[in-house]
Structures are given as structure tokens and as C-alpha cells.
Amino acid sequence: MQEPEATTISIPSTRGAIPAVVHCPCESLASTDESAGVVLCCHGLLSAKNSPKFLDMAEALALRGLWAVRFDFTGCGENTSRFGASLVETRLDDLECVVAWARSRHRPWGRKAVMGLFGSSLGGFMSYVYSALFPGKVQALALWAAPARLQGIGGHAKPRPVELERTWPLALPLGTPSAVDDLPAVPDVLIVHGTHDELVPWNHAVDYYRCAAEEKRFMLLEGADHRLTDSEARAMASKATVTWFFSKLMTPAESAEKP
Incomplete structure (x- = not known):
């Protein structure tokens, strides 16, 4: 089978540019319908797009x-890019810019995107918040080890890890919303x-399940740590994640054609 191709791009944002990589399904699997299933991958606080977790997931999708x-x-x-008024506001704006690009005429799939968000840790929180604030733009979510509340995640903890200063400068407030409950x-x-x-204790996952609407599924992995190492x-x-997105983002006709 032909391997999927990956292309490096730059997505314009309101504060600079967002580096990204697009993974294209191989030609034999690409849909011929008017829409395309697209998953945007949202990493955590100290992670990045090139982490093995996100590379493997993108290739699997x-x-x-x-x-x-x-x-x-x-x-x-x-x-x-320069930061916005707060950590949450900055990341919401980043995600909105990526979603807007995915819905624009510049999209490489050339047709309407039926979108999902895959988020790990803080990326999962941002995915849920974005979907709640902008209903209808995203059709499915998959959240891995996501905090349901951000209070106390250590933005101003002492001693402060050196790598945290780059992703969350000390002077940058957390911002709102900081919890999914409301x-x-x-x-x-x-x-x-x-x-x-x-x-992130697994009771945060219980809170997500309580807050989410149907259809919702909860997968608890016995003995697994935060990074699923x-x-x-x-x-x-x-x-489970690839199967979930496949069932939610592909049309019934396309699903029947692809085992």
C-alpha cells in the first residue's frame, strides 16, 4: 500500500504564524465525496507537533x-508567535486560526472538512473548550489524559521548570475558562x-464524561501513566481513537468501502 504523504506548511495567525504538518491519506483511501474527514491534533503544555505520540497518531489516521x-x-x-492576553486565550486563538484555515479555500483536501479534534493533556482541555464555545464547527473529539480543571497545574509553581517559561511565561495569566463544569x-x-x-488524576475523565453529551465513551487504561508511555x-x-474518528467523520458510504 502507498504510504501517506506529509507536507510542512505555515498557517497565518493573528499573532504570527503557526507551523504545521499535513498528513494526506494515500490515494487509494482518499474519499471521493463532497467532504473530507480531517483531524486536528492538539498537543499538551510542554509538548509539540513533532512528538512521537502525534506523529504516530497522524500516520495512523x-x-x-x-x-x-x-x-x-x-x-x-x-x-x-507572540502570546495573547492569557494562556487559554492564546491557545484558543491558535486553534481557531487552524480551524479557520481548515475551512478556507486554502485547504489541501479541496472540499468541505468534517472535522475532529484529537487533544492530549492541555490540548484535550482546549479541544473541549473550543467545541463548547463554537458549537457545530467540530464533529467529534478524542481526549487523552485531559484535565477538566486547570487551577493548580503549576504555571507559577516554585521551583519553576526551565522549559515551562517558554510555553507559559511567568507574567502570562492562566485566563478563562479554566474548567469544563460550566x-x-x-x-x-x-x-x-x-x-x-x-x-492529572483519572477522576478528571469522570468529570468529562459527566459534562459531555451523547454519544460519549470512556476508556480507562489500567496502570497507564499520563503520557501513555x-x-x-x-x-x-x-x-480506539482512530476507530472513533473513522466512524464519526467518514460518511456511511465511505465507511462501507473501507474495512
């Missing part, structure tokens, strides 16, 4: 006929969490 877009939030990876319910959410998550746990999460 492309192998199932879905487009995948990895990008760097401000202060992460190759994104040197947000509108978001439908079509897959929630994945490990029981041994050392950074165990290969078996990550493989289970990846398979």
Missing part, C-alpha cells in the same frame, strides 16, 4: 483515509485516561 494536521501552539516547537455540553466525545496518571496502553488508545 492517514492510513485509515483521514487527513491529519499536526501544529505547534504558541511558545511550543517551532511556533515563535461549559455547554459537547457531544461525540471519546475520553481516554490512565489509572496511574501522575499529573506503556506501548500496549498507547496502542489500545490509538486504535
